[in-house]
Amino acid sequence: MARNIEFNYDRAIDRATRLFWKKGYSNTSLRDLLKVMGIGEGSFYNTVKSKKHLYLECLKHYNDTVSRRRLAALLSTPSVKQGIRAFFKTVLDELDDPRTPRVCLLSGSLSSDVLAERELQRCVISEMNAFSGMFIERLESAKQSGELPKDFDAEVAAQVLVTYLQGLFRVIRVLQSRAQVERQIAALLNGLGL
Amino acid sequence: MARNIEFNYDRAIDRATRLFWKKGYSNTSLRDLLKVMGIGEGSFYNTVKSKKHLYLECLKHYNDTVSRRRLAALLSTPSVKQGIRAFFKTVLDELDDPRTPRVCLLSGSLSSDVLAERELQRCVISEMNAFSGMFIERLESAKQSGELPKDFDAEVAAQVLVTYLQGLFRVIRVLQSRAQVERQIAALLNGLGL
DNA sequence: GAGTTTTTTTAGCAGCTGCTACAGAATCTG
DNA sequence: CAGATTCTGTAGCAGCTGCTAAAAAAACTC
Numbered sequence: 001m002a003r004n005i006e007f008n009y010d011r012a013i014d015r016a017t018r019l020f021w022k023k024g025y026s027n028t029s030l031r032d033l034l035k036v037m038g039i040g041e042g043s044f045y046n047t048v049k050s051k052k053h054l055y056l057e058c059l060k061h062y063n064d065t066v067s068r069r070r071l072a073a074l075l076s077t078p079s080v081k082q083g084i085r086a087f088f089k090t091v092l093d094e095l096d097d098p099r100t101p102r103v104c105l106l107s108g109s110l111s112s113d114v115l116a117e118r119e120l121q122r123c124v125i126s127e128m129n130a131f132s133g134m135f136i137e138r139l140e141s142a143k144q145s146g147e148l149p150k151d152f153d154a155e156v157a158a159q160v161l162v163t164y165l166q167g168l169f170r171v172i173r174v175l176q177s178r179a180q181v182e183r184q185i186a187a188l189l190n191g192l193g194l
Numbered sequence: 195m196a197r198n199i200e201f202n203y204d205r206a207i208d209r210a211t212r213l214f215w216k217k218g219y220s221n222t223s224l225r226d227l228l229k230v231m232g233i234g235e236g237s238f239y240n241t242v243k244s245k246k247h248l249y250l251e252c253l254k255h256y257n258d259t260v261s262r263r264r265l266a267a268l269l270s271t272p273s274v275k276q277g278i279r280a281f282f283k284t285v286l287d288e289l290d291d292p293r294t295p296r297v298c299l300l301s302g303s304l305s306s307d308v309l310a311e312r313e314l315q316r317c318v319i320s321e322m323n324a325f326s327g328m329f330i331e332r333l334e335s336a337k338q339s340g341e342l343p344k345d346f347d348a349e350v351a352a353q354v355l356v357t358y359l360q361g362l363f364r365v366i367r368v369l370q371s372r373a374q375v376e377r378q379i380a381a382l383l384n385g386l387g388l
Numbered sequence: 389g390a391g392t393t394t395t396t397t398t399a400g401c402a403g404c405t406g407c408t409a410c411a412g413a414a415t416c417t418g
Numbered sequence: 419c420a421g422a423t424t425c426t427g428t429a430g431c432a433g434c435t436g437c438t439a440a441a442a443a444a445a446c447t448c
Binding site (some may be wrong): 195196197198200223224225235236238239244245 | 404405406407408410413414415416417
């Protein structure tokens with residue numbers, strides 16, 4: 001019927017995700033994106049349609065890879081408390097990997113430039129809710145299994161964790177020894193009874 | 195000797211601060227800044243020198259007004275625990291005020307565009323340290339007075355608070371009922387023994 | 389190979405970016 | 419008033435922004 005696509009779409013999305021991840025939405029120019037994606041404007045607007053749509057695709061891709069990996073750690077142990085610690089460990093381990101940018105893409109999307117675009121805002125909020133939903137679910141199941149007391153407030157605890165995590169992704173850019181961060185996390189989790 | 199300055203410098207800085215506060219550093223254009231400041235490019239580059247210098251001035255101004263007010267609340271009670279709650283209350287009260295933007299300017303400065311500029315980065319880090327230093331100091335004095343136990347780890351607790359606060363300033367943009375946030379904060383403080 | 393459909397390349401658009409050069413206006417001294 | 423000095427308004431620069439239009443190239447059907 002017609003000419004075939006020449007570039008690897010998934011690969012291009014992955015490259016774009018990493019650039020957005022590193023530099024943020026509006027600080028990443030289309031020219032820079034095209035460069036790392038290895039395509040020209042024509043191909044881009046033929047398949048992706050706009051920068052906004054690209055960001056949506058990247059959020060999805062990030063969710064399917066990075067967030068998924070972290071949440072897998074959360075579910076890796078029968079013990080919920082250990083799972084949460086494993087989750088935070090994946091976050092800290094990425095600090096040692098110079099290849100990965102330092103801020104969570106989703107967390108970085110809680111900024112005025114991203115939230116100003118309605119479509120992006122909706123996507124970010126729904127992914128955030130799905131994310132904290134995983135924590136609530138996990139904590140609730142720990143109450144059922146008896147690992148946590150029956151009067152434990154799973155929803156509030158999950159919200160505190162998510163909020164703290166947002167802060168962690170910010171503070172991490174500026175600080176500090178890994179040991180210091182680990183002590184911080186341990187203090188929080190102990191305080192919450194986790 | 196020469197012609198006098200026509201505009202109110204402090205007032206102009208205040209206006210610029212509010213705009214940066216609302217839209218972030220690199221998403222605020224010089225033209226928009228000049229408009230709210232009520233001056234032209236000539237006057238601007240004569241007195242302020244550059245956008246970067248303006249941002250430094252705004253950070254200073256923010257520190258002298260908003261941060262100062264919040265920290266005053268922290269010190270307003272003899273009880274340190276009550277002071278911390280008063281501090282968080284000032285943050286929440288601003289949510290009800292439609293005039294003030296929703297994110298802390300300092301917290302919003304933990305983004306790649308600001309941190310990429312060395313001078314801004316240094317300023318942000320030093321203000322952040324000064325800020326958490328206030329909390330550490332206050333918690334230490336509570337140990338002296340007997341309000342907190344002698345084995346309380348003030349430094350770690352302060353770090354958790356500051357990190358959580360960073361997250362709060364983000365999450366607040368997207369959520370949620372004030373009551374929900376208040377429960378979250380109460381859970382955190384109780385958990386930390388504060 | 390002609391015709392059709394899709395992809396890619398290239399050039400370019402209008403608008404914005406931070407910033408500068410410069411003429412003119414205002415305020416002082418003498 | 420002339421002269422010096424500083425401030426202000428205007429015009430414009432080179433470079434970037436997201437995006438589009440149109441021609442050329444590739445893959446298919448018949």
